[in-house]
Amino acid sequence: MGEQIMVMAAAFGGILLYDWLTIDKLTKREKALYAGLYFICLYMGIDYVNNKDWFDIIDLITPVFGDVSKAIDDYLK
Amino acid sequence: MGILFFVFMTGSSIINIPGPLISKAYNGAWLSLLVSGALGLLVLASILYLNKRYPGLSFVEYSRQLMGSTLTALFCLITISFLLQMQSGIVNDVGLFMVSSMLRESPIYAFTFLIFAVSAVTVRAGLEVMARMFTLTMILTTGCILLVLLIALPDYDPTQLLPIMPKGIKPVLHGAYFTFGFPYVEVFLFTMLLPFVNKESANKLSKTMVAALCINIIVLCVSCVCAIMIFGSFAGEMPYVLFSLARIVEFEEIVQRIESIIGMSLILGSYMKTSITLYVLNLFVSQVFGMKNSRALVMPLALMGFLMGLVSVDSATDWGRIVSTVHPVWSFTAFMIPLLLVLLLSLIRKPRTKPLGEPNIAKSNPSE
């Protein structure tokens, strides 16, 4: 758990540091998008650290495509 | 651009494709490759055609013209979702490979994090730097692989190649379906990159791209064939065929167990592919939201890919199942459907807009 937190902290902090050092100006849109993406990452980070297995993108996609893919796969077997 | 294309297609496929493909298509693996390769060529042809019709525009921009902003945004969301999945998939594959074969004690996040970090830095450096660098690394990677395949020459057994289609045509189709999902449908990504080609080399573009794709097909076929020649149909059971091939190769007692070289080539190839994918993803996201090309979003996107790799994969077998079954359908929806729609619309509109050809293209020039 502690190790995972450290990795997360390194990743998130590292990105902020790097961008702070190298990017000068951001338009409002860019800032908004950046923040949005960052929060999604935070959500996934918390999921990882706590080992919770919350709702993620695979769970989003599988019900949509799951049956079709299984059908095709069985047909071709 | 041709180099980028070749790098992209061959990068990670050369390690990951032969194994599962052979398990599905047995000895007809190379036939499947030819089939899906042909499909890939079709996709390439349509992309080049669209590029000629709308020079200097990327996919998002001309689909906006043809379909309107809302429809474009809808489709692109699916595309973006798959691009994210793709990039985390590539790096995850590398991580799994490293953990299972070469450096067993290290946790997987060490590898994925480093590769994502380096890819992100590369993408930030720009497309030109990427093209320059990948020329060199590609020569290195292909050289190593060819070397290994050559050294294994004494162990080849051509009789294993027959019979070609032991169970009929279905396995071949199955294999083709699988390889179309990964990697040949990803030719689509290059719709975003074609506008960046230099004016001078623009006329040679089609030739270079087609040549790159053909060479890629040949290389994959060759590696599949070599794998079958050494292992027979047993090759399907192993997850990383080329790696195991390198393991048993021996030459004069000095060059032994050179699988680490293949491992390095794999890492390089995957890194290159990740960089290109990340670049395209960044372009997509910035253009869908109205910006031309934003460098700032690269890092969060890479971070997202990294975390997705950690979070989404619940187990190795689950991952395998997802790659074999869900991915082709997902990628088809994400890539092919928008592409086909755009293609149809452009074909339909062509006769109508022929007399009005100039104003339409003139309208497209101001950046969105």
Add this chain to the structure above:
Amino acid sequence: MTNNSPGTTQASSTESSGTVKTSTDQSTGQLEKPLLEQLQDNIAFLEETFDKSSDIVFRHWHYGPELKYSACSVYYDSLVQEDTVNYMKISLQDLTTHEIGPGMNVTPQDIKAFFEHDGVSAKKATLCDDLEILIKEISNGRLVILFDQWNKALCYKAESVETRQVNESVNESVVQGPRESTVENLQKNLGLLRLRLKTPKFKLEMITAGGETKTTIVYGYVEDKVDRELLAEFKKRIEQVKEVEVLETAYIEQLIEDSTYSPFPQHRYTERTDMAVAALLDGKIAVLAQGTGGILLCPGLFTEFFQSSEDYYQRTIISTLVRWLRIIAFMIALMLPSAYIALSTFHPELIPTVLLLAILNAREGIPLPAFFEALLMEFFFELMREAGVRLPRPVGSAVSIVGALVIGDAAISAGIASPIMVIVVALTGIASFTIPQYNIAISLRILRFPLMISAAILGGFGMMICLILILLHLCKLRSLGQPYLAPLAPFRLTELRDVIIRVPLKTMLRNPRNLHNHKRLVNRKNEE
């Protein structure tokens, strides 16, 4: 009047010889501080400026009928060391018919008329009417003669300080080929270059640095061969030199380089004139400064650091092989310690079994893991290297013996290091000396340590990540706007002929050396 023997035609772009010029403030034409009519006032001002300098000399003369006219010569004794020439006498001698006598018949009017109307004089003289400029001239080593009742002064170039002679280059020696190296005097260096490039297309432009040093800096290029955009970019950058004090061409290098924090040098250095001329013919720009012998060649591309002029004086095949040797040496110097750490710790299966047993055997009693052992030995080697540079010669041999003993035998017998490690470190050091240019060998020293660290953490993978990052940096780097890895990275096959193999001189000399550049220049000419 005496016959004028024309002064030696020197390769100088600043002064003409044998005639007299007036000098005023360049920018506005106005004098900042004009000379006064009275000798005493001028002398008073100069004495005040040069107060507390013990080497300034004010020499008073009297001349003319009954010696009633006075003049004064002012100069720095330390700069004008040649005591045999009396400039006052020379200026007077020009005006009288040759008779035995100290020029008794000269009057100030004669002098004024003669010098103001550009009369021909034996020694170069310039007229000066501005006190500020006068001070500058005296500081430059000229001898100044002030006349009573005249608001102009005569300046003679009289500087003669002892300088080093042209002899063999210390750092860049060859087995066969010219051994001529540059000295500290700018004019002599320019002369050496002009002797080799006898074409008016070889342009030398001058710029003066700022501050207290006011060093003269000259940059040269061959007009047809250099790229115009490159030259414009260079000119833009070298303007910065006007505000700073420049002591050496290295200062200039650091002012105009693209990336200060990169470990890789972006310009080449040489002390040899033949190498400089070869580079000039290639389309490069050479920068020289007064007071130092190093010639800066810009832009410097990565592949050129592996070329030495001796390559062209030896036969084709041997030169090609030596080049390969250098490239391999570069790889060794960069990667050997980290490869050793990665292989022995993480991937022992890659080492052939017999060698592996030997290594394990040797590493048996060593207390430290491979990484720290390597770090320790590398550190010792760097210490020895730095100490070796600053050795006073009598102590030199003693220190090298001690170094060899310490690093070699004693470490092994004491059990701190294994013999393999010593071999690795020694081989790395020797390999880094194979590279002709010193400044890129230094960059390897820096880069070795991150590679070792990454190899120790993640083995081959870590090493590869680090190498990718280095390669990325190299691809991004530019030297004066040109991509650093030029024939390799934007892959131009025709230019590779001088990088990996050394194509026979027959091919190379008949076709332009820099094909891509040449094509561009030709196209541009056709457009005009």
